[in-house]
Amino acid sequence: xxxxxxxxxxxxxxxxxxxxxxxxxxxxxxxxxxxxxxxxxxxxxxxxxxxxxxxxxxxxxxxxxxxxxxxxxxxxxxxxxxxxxxxxxxxxxxxxxxxxxxxxxxxxxxxxxxxxxxxxxxxxxxxxxxxxxxxxxxxxxxxxxxxxxxxxxxxxxxxxxxxxxxxxxxxxxxxxxxxxxxxxxxxxxxxxxxxxxxxxxxxxxxxxxxxxxxxxxxxxxxxxxxxxxxxxxxxxxxxxxxxxxxxxxxxxxxxxxxxxxxxxxxxxxxxxxxxxxxxxxxxxxxxxxxxxxxxxxxxxxxxxxxxxxxxxxxxxxxxxxxxxxxxxxxxxxxxxxxxxxxxxxxxxxxxxxxxxxxxxxxxxxxxxxxxxxxxxxxxxxxxxxxxxxxxxxxxxxxxxxxxxxxxxxxxxxxxxxxxxxxxxxxxxxxxxxxxxxxxxxxxxxxxxxxxxxxxxxxxx
Amino acid sequence: xxxxxxxxxxxxxxxxxxxxxxxxxxxxxxxxxxxxxxxxxxxxxxxxxxxxxxxxxxxxxxxxxxxxxxxxxxxxxxxxxxxxxxxxxxxxxxxxxxxxxxxxxxxxxxxxxxxxxxxxxxxxxxxxxxxxxxxxxxxxxxxxxxxxxxxxxxxxxxxxxxxxxxxxxxxxxxxxxxxxxxxxxxxxxxxxxxxxxxxxxxxxxxxxxxxxxxxxxxxxxxxxxxxxxxxxxxxx
Numbered sequence: 001x002x003x004x005x006x007x008x009x010x011x012x013x014x015x016x017x018x019x020x021x022x023x024x025x026x027x028x029x030x031x032x033x034x035x036x037x038x039x040x041x042x043x044x045x046x047x048x049x050x051x052x053x054x055x056x057x058x059x060x061x062x063x064x065x066x067x068x069x070x071x072x073x074x075x076x077x078x079x080x081x082x083x084x085x086x087x088x089x090x091x092x093x094x095x096x097x098x099x100x101x102x103x104x105x106x107x108x109x110x111x112x113x114x115x116x117x118x119x120x121x122x123x124x125x126x127x128x129x130x131x132x133x134x135x136x137x138x139x140x141x142x143x144x145x146x147x148x149x150x151x152x153x154x155x156x157x158x159x160x161x162x163x164x165x166x167x168x169x170x171x172x173x174x175x176x177x178x179x180x181x182x183x184x185x186x187x188x189x190x191x192x193x194x195x196x197x198x199x200x201x202x203x204x205x206x207x208x209x210x211x212x213x214x215x216x217x218x219x220x221x222x223x224x225x226x227x228x229x230x231x232x233x234x235x236x237x238x239x240x241x242x243x244x245x246x247x248x249x250x251x252x253x254x255x256x257x258x259x260x261x262x263x264x265x266x267x268x269x270x271x272x273x274x275x276x277x278x279x280x281x282x283x284x285x286x287x288x289x290x291x292x293x294x295x296x297x298x299x300x301x302x303x304x305x306x307x308x309x310x311x312x313x314x315x316x317x318x319x320x321x322x323x324x325x326x327x328x329x330x331x332x333x334x335x336x337x338x339x340x341x342x343x344x345x346x347x348x349x350x351x352x353x354x355x356x357x358x359x360x361x362x363x364x365x366x367x368x369x370x371x372x373x374x375x376x377x378x379x380x381x382x383x384x385x386x387x388x389x390x391x392x393x394x395x396x397x398x399x400x401x402x403x404x405x406x407x408x409x410x411x412x413x414x415x416x417x418x419x420x421x422x423x424x425x426x427x428x429x430x431x432x433x434x435x436x437x438x439x440x441x442x443x444x445x446x447x448x449x450x451x452x453x454x455x456x457x458x459x460x
Numbered sequence: 461x462x463x464x465x466x467x468x469x470x471x472x473x474x475x476x477x478x479x480x481x482x483x484x485x486x487x488x489x490x491x492x493x494x495x496x497x498x499x500x501x502x503x504x505x506x507x508x509x510x511x512x513x514x515x516x517x518x519x520x521x522x523x524x525x526x527x528x529x530x531x532x533x534x535x536x537x538x539x540x541x542x543x544x545x546x547x548x549x550x551x552x553x554x555x556x557x558x559x560x561x562x563x564x565x566x567x568x569x570x571x572x573x574x575x576x577x578x579x580x581x582x583x584x585x586x587x588x589x590x591x592x593x594x595x596x597x598x599x600x601x602x603x604x605x606x607x608x609x610x611x612x613x614x615x616x617x618x619x620x621x622x623x624x625x626x627x628x629x630x631x632x633x634x635x636x637x638x639x640x641x642x643x644x645x646x647x648x649x650x651x652x653x654x655x656x657x658x659x660x661x662x663x664x665x666x667x668x669x670x671x672x673x674x675x676x677x678x679x680x681x682x683x684x685x686x687x688x689x690x691x692x693x694x695x696x
Contacts, residue, residue: 222552227559234559238545245547245589305542309508310560311532379547379591451512454505458542 016098281353301375352425359431373456491658
């Protein structure tokens with residue numbers, strides 16, 4: 001997570017600082033300020049779609065504070081007010097502020113630039129509350145999420161194809177703001193209205209209980225059709241529930257899934273060499289499961305004693321977990337092959353990476369996960385959460401991403417990059433075929449480690 | 461049915477378990493009492509192979525529990541919250557247990573039906589995760605999950621604690637109504653309940669068995685006088 005945030009923070013910052021230069025270099029004919037406004041509009045659209053999934057009002061905080069002698073309307077004001085300081089609202093400022101200073105200020109002057117920053121921030125805050133309101137509808141009727149997402153997508157296509165002139169309108173309004181100043185006064189009124197809407201609704205909910213109706217719609221999927229399909233199905237169902245019903249895991253998994261889309265940006269640039277592409281292939285085809293695999297026991301630490309005392313063979317359980325992780329790799333690995341249309345080498349690179357991930361990295365991390373004796377609190381904050389994470393785990397994740405690169409490099413440096421990919425993929429394939437051996441090894445290690453794990457999970 | 465031999469476990473310099481010999485036969489209702497730190501939970505954990513003994517063995521039927529996993533088919537246990545999956549609803553949890561233990565859903569419902577009074581309409585059909593239930597209700601879910609298995613051997617650690625008074629009596633009746641061949645091993649601080657439920661009571665102190673009693677009309681008095689004497693030390 002931290003990696004994501006730092007990475008995107010850095011990209012936003014450099015784009016913000018060098019927006020004019022980037023625009024000059026790329027030979028687009030449109031007015032760069034118009035394009036800036038158009039991108040911001042698209043960002044705001046994508047932002048609202050993302051927020052409906054990720055942004056949450058702290059129910060826990062509400063429940064804690066509800067016990068104190070504070071009037072309910074004050075608690076709600078406090079919580080809603082606090083939600084302004086979420087990463088969703090702050091991270092874009094890393095782009096907004098430098099772009100205002102370096103690109104807008106020279107043209108429109110200082111006051112205009114400052115008002116512009118305030119305006120964009122208010123748009124983000126508007127999204128902040130709009131998302132909370134939409135989320136309320138979505139939690140009653142989950143399919144509405146797809147309706148909202150489709151509407152956002154439709155607006156994007158309608159505008160980018162020139163069918164409606166939404167971004168021109170937005171640009172014109174923002175131009176007015178930059179030159180006339182006073183239109184900025186409209187925004188607080190709009191933000192205040194949506195705030196009041198959310199506030200009234202929350203006040204109307206007499207109390208916030210652990211009632212599932214108000215929970216994230218992803219939580220209420222029960223995956224029961226999986227559970228009816230043999231022992232593996234039972235484990236798959238339980239894993240899916242574990243992921244979807246625990247905020248920390250859910251956030252992490254969805255974010256890593258979205259990372260596959262990052263290829264759209266990455267592969268449009270042909271500056272990167274094959275070694276870098278292999279690294280990304282490993283990352284893209286594996287990140288969803290690797291981050292889960294390396295904590296697979298810690299995530300189940302809260303009910304570990306149940307698992308070891310139920311009459312199921314640990315071997316069956318390990319095999320089911322392995323199969324689950326293979327499916328997870330395919331879930332991101334197969335869509336990543338579609339980048340063929342941007343760079344025809346990608347499917348081959350990603351296939352080698354995928355094989356290495358399922359054949360070597362997944363079982364290696366399944367084994368490594370038994371070296372973390374701390375249980376992970378799964379339902380706490382989704383971002384910046386370091387509870388239960390040890391430095392050793394970072395070493396593991398880097399090892400699994402770098403070892404295949406070290407295998408590949410000698411071939412690529414001596415002029416046989418394709419052979420290198422064959423070797424990486426071949427090792428993965430051998431690992432995959434040796435699955436029973438891996439499983440036996442993991443089970444043997446488990447029987448050795450289980451007492452330590454029981455004790456570890458019990459004590460923290 | 462359960463044979464403990466020379467079972468010994470030490471944490472640092474503290475002896476947690478020191479049981480040279482204990483035999484429990486089929487259908488016995490055995491109560492484990494002792495003050496905090498006497499080693500009740502450690503003993504049960506050793507009997508579930510959750511803790512590694514320094515020496516000695518626990519045998520269930522023909523299996524030494526550290527040697528294979530067959531014995532798990534005969535037992536079920538509820539020690540504490542680590543035996544429930546807190547992100548499931550109670551019904552999902554029961555289904556999970558039923559699927560793993562290969563119990564058809566109709567049979568699961570049948571086995572849970574006698575617990576309706578115990579559940580008091582707060583467990584089944586609730587759209588709440590176990591983590592959002594009260595401590596007492598969590599416990600009920602865990603106990604029900606263990607009973608659901610209809611095992612040959614049942615371990616319950618402090619089942620009466622955190623339950624409301626009515627539920628405590630209902631649980632007492634539930635335990636008494638289990639099939640006669642089910643061996644039930646209960647630990648508790650509650651002398652009254654345990655002497656009602658169990659025909660044999662074992663008192664633990666510093667990990668060792670200091671008394672092994674058949675319950676009779678006098679048992680409760682005997683237990684009370686034992687623990688009163690313990691608290692009646694000169695230092696106070």
